[in-house]
Amino acid sequence: MSMRKSLIVAAFLLFVLKLDARQDQHVSRPKLVVGIVVDQMRWDYLYRYYDRYSEDGFKRMMNEGYSCQNAFINYLPSFTAPGHSCIYTGSVPSIHGIVANDWMDNKTGKGIYCTEDKTVTAVAGSYKAGQMSPRNMLTSTITDELRLATNMRSKVYGISIKDRGAILPAGHLANGAFWFDDSTGNFMSSSYYGNNLPDWMTKFNNKRWADSFLNSTWVTLYDKSSYVQSLPDNNTFEGPIKGENKVTFPHSVAAAQTNYNRLRYLPAANTMLVKAAKACIHGTQLGQGSETDFLCISFSSTDYVGHTFTPNSVEAEDMFLRLDEEIASLLKYLDRHVGAGNYTIFLTADHGAAHNAEYMQSIKLPAGNRAEGDAFTSLNKWLKEKTGKDSLVRDLSNYQVYLNDRSIDKYKMDREAVKHLTTEWFEQQDGVAYIIDLEHMSNSTAPANICKMAMNGYNRLRSGCLQVILQPGWYSGYGPTGTTHGTWNPYDTHIPLLWYGWGIRQGENFKKVNMTDIAATLAAMLHIQMPNGCIGKPIKELMKK
Known part of the structure; x- marks a missing residue:
């Protein structure tokens, strides 16, 4: 075999070997x-x-x-x-x-x-x-x-x-x-x-x-x-x-x-x-x-x-x-x-x-606990005293307020006015630091990192319209014992x-x-x-x- 043919055969075999090697390669992953x-x-x-x-x-x-x-x-x-x-x-x-x-x-x-x-x-x-x-x-x-x-x-x-x-x-x-x-x-x-x-x-x-x-x-x-x-x-x-x-x-x-x-x-x-x-x-x-x-x-x-x-x-x-x-x-x-x-x-x-x-x-650190169920009842009672209308808040859970839009529409009320009154009530409560309007977050006075966390958590179809931010050490628990989370x-x-x-x-x-x-x-x-x-x-x- 001539030198030229030998080189061609060698090059072809090298190409085949490389091709086989490529075919045997896999993405490196754990099992x-x-x-x-x-x-x-x-x-x-x-x-x-x-x-x-x-x-x-x-x-x-x-x-x-x-x-x-x-x-x-x-x-x-x-x-x-x-x-x-x-x-x-x-x-x-x-x-x-x-x-x-x-x-x-x-x-x-x-x-x-x-x-x-x-x-x-x-x-x-x-x-x-x-x-x-x-x-x-x-x-x-x-x-x-x-x-x-x-x-x-x-x-x-x-x-x-x-x-x-x-x-x-x-x-x-x-x-x-x-x-x-x-x-x-x-x-x-x-x-x-x-x-x-x-x-x-x-x-x-x-x-x-x-x-x-x-x-x-x-x-x-x-x-x-x-x-x-x-x-x-x-x-x-x-x-x-x-x-x-x-x-x-x-x-x-x-x-x-x-x-x-x-x-x-x-x-x-x-x-x-x-x-x-x-x-x-x-x-x-x-x-x-x-x-x-x-x-x-x-x-x-x-x-x-x-x-x-x-x-x-x-x-x-x-x-x-x-x-x-x-x-x-x-x-x-x-x-x-x-x-x-x-x-x-x-x-x-x-x-x-x-x-x-x-x-x-007991060790002189600031903290507090208030059940959302109790707050929900008190909030609706206060709103009725202010407006004469029942059940303007549908739910208070996950540190968020869900307005009762059906009742607000039924009574032909201004929804923003109801939000404002709800915010006013929370600002009177012990342990509340900020109320963030999740539908108008740019108006919030809460620190930017807290607002961003609230924004990341807000889904318009599934979230409340107001986010309650409590003071450090405060939470909404079920009683005086144990603990919870969510803040x-x-x-x-x-x-x-x-x-x-x-x-x-x-x-x-x-x-x-x-x-x-x-x-x-x-x-x-x-x-x-x-x-x-x-x-x-x-x-x-x-x-x-």
Whole structure:
């Protein structure tokens, strides 16, 4: 063969080899992404209990992964459903439409629950608890975009004790979403995802974990005297779990049970959730295919305990020490079944929580609490005295005022005048800092960052027309014990944001990032399109180059 022919053959073979190599190349992605949301986890819980955490749970993610130390919610109100939606859509309530856990539909005047869907039916659970789907969410999620990017070959599942904690993160295109049914003690679903539970979940339910956990007694993980980060176990700021008549350890709820609802208040619910997550990973072979899969996990019991016992309780401290063990268990399971370095995991919260108002007052810090129901009654009474007309306000919820437009039209009243009177009443009330007219925000005297949060939370079809901004330390709670959330303040909006595993470098940063940046960051890491309502930006510092 001549030299020229040899060169031509060699060049052709080199071209074929390069072509084959290109055909073998794939987009670099992890085998599995796991999203963890811890309901009502304040950012400072990472450090409040740091010395008591094991090396394998929160500390493993903090010290071997990447921590965004200054992550914030950038909308109002700071509640569970908007939080889960924002994390996975990269959007805000103004766009994704999940403005609260419940809201008033401004067209029909009817109350709406965030995931309610009367067109679907229960699967393996009670009728009402099964009429749920993600249809009220108006945008796609990062999980939806992963399914679209892989032509539906990626698998996506959501699991939580709360329905909204499973449904909203998993998105519109999920293979399944499962939540706890109080009437049966099982995980259930709805016909939105299929007419039957998958076999692996049926087998899990048949083990009847709820029965064994509900019959157990919650005692502290360590000697109670070692809980120095908490108030004394017996104090006047805490409320009892339903079925109990005391607020102190040990907690036993089985004797008074009428259903399985009380399990939500125990660390055992987190244990059962992790067992269900492991069953899902094994049963669906997550992380074992050629495409990236996604598992959304939301821990709800932290929220139930926070609302009942306050952030300063022994119960809250013990709940997080036990959750640390569950996180460690899950990470080790992922190491074994997916492979260390083959999965990416992030951990964040949907919101934080305030300190109990009466506790704050007892230590001479300004705070207060007023129930929205009481304020609603007083406001309508005052408006009647001023105008002679009944029921001019239809609802007061989510720190927002919904005017009764039908009554205003019926009485041929000036709507702006009614808003002005309503604002006047609020400005006379203790604990109120500002009233923002959500329909004319440019007139507000509130600081610009608070106005922007209110703007991000306003959806004209689902929100009230006035936003109530309370003084720091104030909230609208249900009574003198426990606590709640929903405000703009850092204790409600400063959230943990930890990243670990594939594609994540070790380190931390202190620049401000928003909850909306989480989905944008995942989209960049996975090389897929952002959700269709995403306004966030990728946090490029945390990615390996």
